[in-house]
Amino acid sequence: MGRLRDAKSTNHGMNTVMTHRAFGRYAxxxxxxxxxxxxxxxELLSRFIIGSEVNRVNSSAxxxxxxxxxxxxxxxxxxxxxxxxxxxxxxxxxxPLVTLWGEGKETQxxxxxSRIRQVLSLVDYNDLILDPGKKTAGLRxxxxxxxxxxxxxxxxxxKFLHVFKEYGIPSAFTxxxxxxxxxxxxxxxxxxxxxxxxxxxxxxxxxxxSVVDKAVVTSGDYQRYFFGSNGKRYHHILDPTTGYxxxxxxxxxTAVAANSMAADALSTILFVAGLDKGLKFxxxxxxxxxxxxxxxxxxxxxxxxxxxxxxxxxxxxxIINK
Amino acid sequence: xxxxxxxxxxxxxxxxxxxxxxxxxxxxxLYTAGEHxxxxxxxxxxxxxxxxxxxxxxxxxxxxxxKWRANKVQVTVSSGxxxxxxxxxxxxxxxxxxxxDSLYDRVIEAQSLxxxxxxxxxxxSKAYLKSVEDALLKAQAE
Numbered sequence: 497m498g499r500l501r502d503a504k505s506t507n508h509g510m511n512t513v514m515t516h517r518a519f520g521r522y523a524x525x526x527x528x529x530x531x532x533x534x535x536x537x538x539e540l541l542s543r544f545i546i547g548s549e550v551n552r553v554n555s556s557a558x559x560x561x562x563x564x565x566x567x568x569x570x571x572x573x574x575x576x577x578x579x580x581x582x583x584x585x586x587x588x589x590x591x592p593l594v595t596l597w598g599e600g601k602e603t604q605x606x607x608x609x610s611r612i613r614q615v616l617s618l619v620d621y622n623d624l625i626l627d628p629g630k631k632t633a634g635l636r637x638x639x640x641x642x643x644x645x646x647x648x649x650x651x652x653x654x655k656f657l658h659v660f661k662e663y664g665i666p667s668a669f670t671x672x673x674x675x676x677x678x679x680x681x682x683x684x685x686x687x688x689x690x691x692x693x694x695x696x697x698x699x700x701x702x703x704x705x706s707v708v709d710k711a712v713v714t715s716g717d718y719q720r721y722f723f724g725s726n727g728k729r730y731h732h733i734l735d736p737t738t739g740y741x742x743x744x745x746x747x748x749x750t751a752v753a754a755n756s757m758a759a760d761a762l763s764t765i766l767f768v769a770g771l772d773k774g775l776k777f778x779x780x781x782x783x784x785x786x787x788x789x790x791x792x793x794x795x796x797x798x799x800x801x802x803x804x805x806x807x808x809x810x811x812x813x814x815i816i817n818k
Numbered sequence: 819x820x821x822x823x824x825x826x827x828x829x830x831x832x833x834x835x836x837x838x839x840x841x842x843x844x845x846x847x848l849y850t851a852g853e854h855x856x857x858x859x860x861x862x863x864x865x866x867x868x869x870x871x872x873x874x875x876x877x878x879x880x881x882x883x884x885k886w887r888a889n890k891v892q893v894t895v896s897s898g899x900x901x902x903x904x905x906x907x908x909x910x911x912x913x914x915x916x917x918x919d920s921l922y923d924r925v926i927e928a929q930s931l932x933x934x935x936x937x938x939x940x941x942x943s944k945a946y947l948k949s950v951e952d953a954l955l956k957a958q959a960e
Contacts (some may be wrong), residue, residue, distance in 0.1 A: 690934065
């Protein structure tokens with residue numbers, strides 16, 4: 497291990513904070529490259545950056561399709577797939593709804609129901625037009641917009657792994673605002689230990705998963721929220737079928753998968769679906785495991801995690817068969 | 819002698835707390851949309867624990883752009899050591915779920931689990947630490 501350098505870095509971007517750690521001869525160089533990759537991806541995919549590819553597609557909604565890069569095309573086509581798989585529980589065209597609730601957050605008031613209904617009519621992944629030959633993307637109707645909030649970080653993490661591999665890094669992790677991907681094992685050969693945030697107690701964990709070459713992504717109602725003047729709490733994961741924050745009996749879902757984009761999308765989909773329906777979805781994704789925390793703070797883990805999940809001291813859990 | 823030992827423990831615990839959040843949780847912090855620009859301005863400063871003046875200090879954190887996470891703590895320093903941290907008030911909407919008195923225990927719990935990084939961590943713990951930091955900076959001798 498003498499030649500392996502240990503490097504850590506933290507950078508801001510994608511509306512969050514990222515930390516990375518890499519072991520390898522070129523660990524520092526790899527982390528630097530990961531930092532640049534983060535900036536490059538954000539400049540392609542952020543709908544808030546004027547002139548980004550996603551921003552252009554949104555601006556041209558109802559007017560024309562835009563030529564996009566291979567990376568943007570890949571995110572959009574995979575997002576469209578997940579939207580179809582989940583029958584709209586995850587919807588890549590959720591932009592107008594996210595914007596509306598974002599305004600609600602500033603005024604600390606839930607949007608008017610009529611406004612929600614109006615905006616909801618614009619949310620429909622079937623209106624995302626992708627042409628694989630010309631590599632173009634477009635939205636059918638004016639006012640529609642793409643929002644990659646539920647999948648973009650997952651895509652970015654997969655790209656970061658690619659950078660690590662290019663630099664010959666055998667062992668690393670990247671954590672984009674809580675979306676974790678582990679590469680290889682730790683230098684001593686042991687798995688990476690990824691803590692799972694307790695959804696109701698800050699600075700506490702419900703447990704940890706020991707993983708090698710896996711993504712561990714958590715979606716929870718505690719991550720971003722606001723209180724309305726009525727005292728009701730509104731969190732950030734919106735149900736594209738109702739237009740309101742998801743209320744499916746869960747407070748947190750962690751997806752563990754080989755691919756970080758899949759883990760990112762599935763953690764959202766499972767959160768929106770709820771436990772029973774979520775398990776049915778999971779059946780279609782062999783190799784993807786999940787940790788569900790329900791509203792009474794009961795922890796349920798899928799059977800594939802039995803060996804690698806360790807609960808925190810005061811946490812009990814049940815194992816469910818996928 | 820026992821008191822001194824306890825004070826040192828607290829000091830170590832606090833140091834662990836600051837380090838843990840800066841290093842371990844650092845990347846797991848999720849920033850609320852619109853507040854993310856503030857993230858750049860929300861580092862936890864390095865407090866020199868050797869230079870704390872005795873006294874009681876109030877530390878505040880204004881709570882970000884929307885003041886959701888406003889925090890106020892009272893830190894007591896005696897014989898140059900942090901001996902007590904009390905939360906005075908918090909507007910953090912998640913606050914009812916967070917028993918800050920046992921924050922130390924939970925930091926130790928996270929320590930005992932020895933995780934490399936955390937999936938799904940949030941910003942709010944940092945808001946709490948900001949107010950502790952504010953108090954400690956006041957306690958720090960010039």
